[in-house]
Amino acid sequence: MTVGMRHDDLRRRNRAMVIAATRRGGQASRTEIAAITGLSHSTISAISSDLIAEGILTETRQEAPALKRGRPQIGLALDPQAACAVTLMLSLNSLSAVSLDYAGNLLEEEHRRLDTRALPRGELICECMDILRRRLEHPAHAGRHVLRIVLAVQGITDAEARSMLWSPITPHTDIPFADLLEARFSIPVTVENDCNMMAEALRWRDPERYRDDFIAILLSHGIGMGLVLKGSMFTGTHSSGVEFGHMVHRPDGALCRCGRRGCIEAYAGSYAIWRNAAGHDENEEPRGDIEETEMQALAQAARDHDGPERRAFRIAGEALGFGLGSLFALIDPAPVAMVGLNAAAFDLIGPALHEAIARTAGGHHSGSITFDTQPDQVALLREGCAMRALTFIDHRIFAAGRAAQDEPASLHSSLIA
Amino acid sequence: MTVGMRHDDLRRRNRAMVIAATRRGGQASRTEIAAITGLSHSTISAISSDLIAEGILTETRQEAPALKRGRPQIGLALDPQAACAVTLMLSLNSLSAVSLDYAGNLLEEEHRRLDTRALPRGELICECMDILRRRLEHPAHAGRHVLRIVLAVQGITDAEARSMLWSPITPHTDIPFADLLEARFSIPVTVENDCNMMAEALRWRDPERYRDDFIAILLSHGIGMGLVLKGSMFTGTHSSGVEFGHMVHRPDGALCRCGRRGCIEAYAGSYAIWRNAAGHDENEEPRGDIEETEMQALAQAARDHDGPERRAFRIAGEALGFGLGSLFALIDPAPVAMVGLNAAAFDLIGPALHEAIARTAGGHHSGSITFDTQPDQVALLREGCAMRALTFIDHRIFAAGRAAQDEPASLHSSLIA
DNA sequence: CACACTTTTTTCGAGGCTCGAAAAAAGTCT
DNA sequence: AGACTTTTTTCGAGCCTCGAAAAAAGTGTG
Structure with missing residues (x-):
């Protein structure tokens, strides 16, 4: 924020941009990169020849027989080596x-x-x-x-x-x-939250849909969330944060795995769905582990006939809906991806979820809320x-140039803004 | 994000930094600015002489008779003109x-x-x-x-x-x-949310306490919030966002001014406190306006004897506490400033608020949560x-230099990152 | 097959910016 | 008055980006 910018910072940034464009675009030519970044052709040429000399990029001859006139574009790609x-x-x-x-x-x-x-x-x-x-x-x-x-x-x-x-x-x-x-x-090592990584993946899989603002919700034994806002991963002030599953759904309500009461997870986690479907008291100690097949059987039972199973999934949907409604009161709506085992049961969860959202501040813009399921969490x-x-x-090592790679001090150096 | 950085961007950034240091520091000398920004003395000298020539900064002779040896520092200040x-x-x-x-x-x-x-x-x-x-x-x-x-x-x-x-x-x-x-x-005009401006003010008033992450909560007829995270004002994806008052406290609970049910505001806004204190049903239509003196009388009654008034403030505190608990589940704890009329009744609200937070995920770190009251909202x-x-x-007009000031196109130009 | 045409990429000199070192400036101390 | 200290300015060097021109590498055409 208050730190001035020196000359080499500029180069570092622009190098990072060329690398990023290459990773995103795959086979991007120098001309395309110049267009994307807004930098001049000369600059892109200079940077990319540096990067090639350093063994970071390679030139790839496109297979596609250039149907256009003029000198064919030379694709740039990351050097796997x-x-x-x-x-x-x-x-x-x-x-x-x-x-x-x-x-x-x-x-x-x-x-x-x-x-x-x-x-x-x-x-x-x-x-x-x-x-x-x-x-x-x-x-x-x-x-x-x-x-x-x-x-x-x-x-x-x-x-x-x-x-x-x-x-x-x-x-x-x-x-x-x-x-x-x-x-x-x-x-260099970092320790990351799994839901954040799932959100990161969505961004690369479908950048059209998941770009600047979106939400990944993990529906599994517990409830997790990865949140991208304004183009960057959202984390708490002290921790990886976004413990959506432990927002309060009903004050002093059902017993959660975390020991507290009324958390969203205590209504929507696998153990909670199982507990409700089995007709147990909501104050009963949560089961430690539930087989994937067992949850699938519950979902099937819920689909087959009205009964405690169907009700259990509806309660889960309601808890998630009110939670999302509260979340949307804070951040406004954004596309949502449901990930994980119970995302496959979204047909059972969805209706109650939508109904609950409609009764909250998030209901305002219920038109702009879209859901998508991605069951393959792994x-x-x-x-x-x-x-x-x-x-x-890309950013912290190669953007800095060869010199910086040798200094071990750069191990924890801060990211380029 | 994907936009390259050109040569003049660098100057613009560094100019912005000098101006910002001057606005913050007040009377900062060139040497001090160099130290803050990490730029060289020569650069600061060049930029500040530009800014003085453009009539943006002025040199101020400090009153304090320099007790140190050496050439006295020349203070730089913003030119009021x-x-x-x-x-x-x-x-x-x-x-x-x-x-x-x-x-x-x-x-x-x-x-x-x-x-x-x-x-x-x-x-x-x-x-x-x-x-x-x-x-x-x-x-x-x-x-x-x-x-x-x-x-x-x-x-x-x-x-x-x-x-x-x-x-x-x-x-x-x-x-x-x-x-x-x-x-x-x-x-150029912008339309801002009042609570965000209050948060902005806290930052300037007490940058030690309110710097990178903090929360301003407006306790008034309604409940508002301004949120600063990682050093920048937090807004929604589509709106000014952070409608804390309309997070759900109790699903299908008390009637809120917004027409929905169970919002935090429906328990903690002035109208809700009044409604509870008067013993009215929580589904009763909220009163439109309540005199400041009337709320002060309620608070006094609550302090004087146990009764419905005291209970009403306790209910308000509980709603705020569970709401903050849910918020802290998402963003982790941060310093909180209570602003507005009912912040003066924080002695009545606080105990129930703390108790509620302790029962939520936010209770984890109840040590690092601190409250402060700032009754003078205006x-x-x-x-x-x-x-x-x-x-x-500072940023969008003067940092760009004289040239940019003349183009009307810069009216909506984007902020420097 | 040679030559014109088109588009991409590289080369080259110019202009800006920051930096370090040295010089100048403006005080205090003896 | 002169030495000393600290701040500020000056000046040349070194990068970086840019625009224009040149070079490169194809396709189309007679």
Whole structure:
């Protein structure tokens, strides 16, 4: 904010812009990049020849036989050899890791099943260390430098994306994964919230629909949210924030997994739907885990006949609707993507949800609220993590030029505005 | 985001930074500005001599007899003669206007009482036009150019700050004040939400406490909010947003002024407190206006003895507490300033508010939540509008240099990032 | 097959901006 | 009066972007 801009900042920004245009556009020519960025052809030419010389970009000859007259455009693409990234995804009873090249191609991967809730703190950390070490030692990297690691966790992280503060998958709290992994491997690490990564993925999948303002809601055992506002990921002042599932739906209402009462999740999470469908008291302790098939059976029962199952999904829809209504009172409506297991039951949840929104301040503009379901949560998470890792390399490492790469001080350097 | 940075953008940014440092610091020397901005002495020297030549800054000799050795610092200050700004404030039954010089000194002002709820649309607009015309013709301006007009309204504005979309003070909606006033006076205008201006003022009053993240809550006939997150004013995707008062406290609960049910305002606005204190049904139509003295009497009664008045304030506190709890679930805690008439009754509201927050996700970090009361809402609004208008001139007009001032196209030009 | 035409990309000199170093300025201290 | 200290200005160097012109690499046509 109050920091002045020097000459090399300008170059850094413009380099970043060329890299970003290449990652977005895929095969963009220099002329196209000049048009997108508004910079002159000479500038783009200079920057891209630098980037090619540094091994960050490569020229690609388009297959399409240029049907136009004139000198054919030369496509620019990210050089897959330029770097690698590794993403780790830690969720309930599951840890997986993926290696990617700089162009985003999968190099290799590994999944492990582990009992995250029972694992001691040290062993949980060790599992992450080990799976990461196996990636770094894997021959598929073929000497390329891993320049970035992203760890996505189901749970709350701190605003600096360095620690996992709290998670439903383990009793342990405040695990400084970024510090631990950086100390061991000397590669920059961030710890991200899984829902934020899903939102990130939506942006890359469908930039038309999910661009400046949108909402991703994870409907699963718990309720999560990733929120993009004015083009950037929304986070809390101290944590990854946006604990939509723990907004209050009914003061002093149903018992939530978090121990408090009346949270949206206590009506709309899998455990809450199950609890209501089974006719249990809403003050009953939530079940720890529910099989995917069990939820699908509930949904099928709800579709087949009117009864407690149908009512349970309706209650979930109502809670989500009132919650969204309150959210929309704050941020106005935006496109919503429903992600995760229970998004497949949106036919059961949707009607009550719409009805509830209509009774809130959000109902004002119920026309401009659109819903979309993306049941494949895992694929979305993987994509989001991958793009997060790669764009970090784009912005913070390659945009700075070769010099900055050598100084280890740049490990935590701040992002270009 | 995708737009490249050219050479003059750099100068513009650095000019803006020097002006901002001067407005903040008051009497800052060139050396101090260099230290703040991180730019070299030579650059600051060049920029400030430009700004002085353009009549934007002036050198001020400090009164303090420099107790240090060495060449004394020369203070830089904004030249009051450089420009003028006019602010209009439209609220229930009241319209006021203020003229300011570029340094923020009051030149002259006017207040009018009018029956905003009964006024036809045309006349309401006319009143604003007229009070503004009288300012522009007033001799106090002494030939200085009015470069900016800010109109703050009690109500919702659009995200571009050009129209008043809805307001409790008039039945008329979607009044494009900015277009109307610009067409008539050819001076750039924005229409702002009053609570946002109060938040803006807090920032200037106490930058230590209210800097990057904080909340201003207006406790008055209705409930309003101004929210600053990560250093910038938070607005909705389509409107000025942050309709905190219309988040849902109890689904299908008490009747709100907005016609819906269960809004926070329907428990915590003056009319709701009055309704509860008087023992009326919560579905009863809200009273239109309540005298300040009447609310003070209620508060006094609540302090004197336990009874329906005390209970009414407690209910208000509970609604605000659950609402804040939900808000904190999204954005994490931040310092809160309670503004307006009922902030003076915070002794009655506070206990129930804290208790409610403790029962929500916000209760997690109840240690880091601090409250502060600022009963003088009018003064805060005036300050906020003034600073909004002046900083617009700083950034969008003077930072661009003399050339840009002449092109009328710059009227709506976008803000420097 | 040579030559005109079109479009993309590179080259080159000009102009702006910031920087560091040195000089100038404007005081205090002895 | 002269030494000393600190602030501010001056000046040349080094980048960066820009526009114009040149070069490159195709297609279309006789």
